[in-house]
């Protein structure tokens with residue numbers, strides 16, 4: 313099944329408790345590509361990613377990763393289908409040191425990145441390896457959040473607004489890292505408000521509105537679509 | 548003489564204080580680890596201690612196992628009991644108000660203690676000190692019973708090992724991470740439900756271990772844990788809920804202070820833990836070592 317996308321979401325409905333947030337998300341992430349989800353605040357981008365990794369109260373529809381159905385799978389098994397999740401809130405464990413955060417995740421494949429390569433990509437983390445996670449700056453936390461899932465060896469990197477609230481220098485640094493990973497062939501699903509950041513990375517775009525995917529197009533149609541996109545997400 | 552008390556009397560009381568403190572430490576350590584991860588105030592803890600003592604008593608008197616074998620087997624039995632309780636009952640209450648867990652564990656404690664009373668009555672049963680530890684050494688300034696020295700030593704060793712595992716191993720890092728944000732840890736591929744079962748079982752095993760160590764000194768009786776656990780809750784509150792260091796340090800401290808109170812003002816001894824708890828709650832509600840939320 314070479315032609316089945318790595319991740320394939322069909323008619324995903326999602327709930328937080330009683331509130332019905334996702335009303336039918338369809339999207340495909342082909343192997344080796346970077347997919348970006350765009351959309352205004354509160355349309356359900358984060359909720360879609362949380363649905364993928366099993367963090368919603370309830371989901372229906374279908375999420376197939378590497379040919380395996382994720383809906384109904386115990387939450388701790390999901391990572392082993394090849395998913396590395398970088399949450400919007402970064403999820404750094406404040407009481408663990410940087411090194412402990414880096415060593416925390418179980419290896420989900422033998423593609424896990426070596427510490428050497430990690431410190432190559434993120435030199436700041438090397439200097440701070442003994443510091444407690446809670447003392448890191450926003451940029452350092454974001455780097456650590458990306459670095460530690462890379463250690464586990466995912467096939468698909470799921471990133472929720474990796475540049476949110478960071479200085480231009482750090483945004484550039486993270487951009488360089490993601491480009492390098494893309495060149496290595498890593499597949500990525502990216503939620504990003506920073507449109508200019510996303511357009512340098514993504515091969516394909518999805519637009520969301522009110523819990524639904526309303527449009528999608530390849531990167532080379534972006535110029536032609538710029539006006540619709542701008543009106544939809546307000547860039 | 549120190550403040551009008553002979554050194555011998557003071558030193559012997561201090562040994563008794565440390566001995567009691569070692570139990571407080573073992574029990575509050577287990578309570579603290581369980582609360583940190585499961586967010587359950589485990590009222591079954593005293594019953595686990597009792598079950599540990601009874602398991603040792605039965606294994607020795609009915610099946611002829613030595614004290615040393617019981618030291619391993621009784622905690623294993625309590626761990627198994629705890630694991631079953633967690634899987635079958637406690638698990639259903641995660642995510643609900645902490646009150647439910649408290650009521651359930653309290654109910655289980657009553658059930659266990661009631662069942663033991665049914666079979667053994669309320670009277671205490673004696674348990675022999677192992678022969679090799681039955682002597683006493685004259686240290687010049689006091690007589691040191693070997694068994695008490697052994698009990699203090701091994702309890703502290705277990706506390707220290709637990710602390711090392713939690714602070715310095717990758718398993719410990721997972722435990723600490725799960726205490727902070729267990730849902731995300733699950734997303735990363737850690738089997739958190741299993742971790743919770745193991746933690747509850749381990750906390751139970753610590754209590755069971757304390758029960759075995761206590762058996763030769765205190766009488767083995769169905770209510771031995773119920774009497775102790777109230778003080779242990781005071782210890783946990785003084786140390787700070789969820790603090791490992793706090794549990795160990797305040798356990799030993801409280802045992803010692805209780806012993807000193809017995810020497811200098813005997814009527815106050817039983818009140819000391821609660822008086823200290825009140826002062827700590829007033830000045831530092833999070834406990835001496837608590838980090839706060």
Ligand SMILES: Nc1ncnc2c1ncn2[C@@H]1O[C@H](COP(=O)(O)OP(=O)(O)OP(=O)(O)O)[C@@H](O)[C@H]1O
Nearest residue numbers: 328331333351352353354355356357358359360505
């Ligand atoms: N834990 C929650 N419980 C209930 N409702 C929630 C929860 N988190 C988010 N929501 C709601 O779900 C909707 C979608 O939120 P979501 O976080 O997915 O938006 P988003 O597209 O990621 O927005 P942003 O760009 O601000 O991150 C919003 O209306 C939000 O109020």
Ligand SMILES: [Mg+2]
Nearest residue numbers: 357358359400
């Ligand atoms: Mg979001």
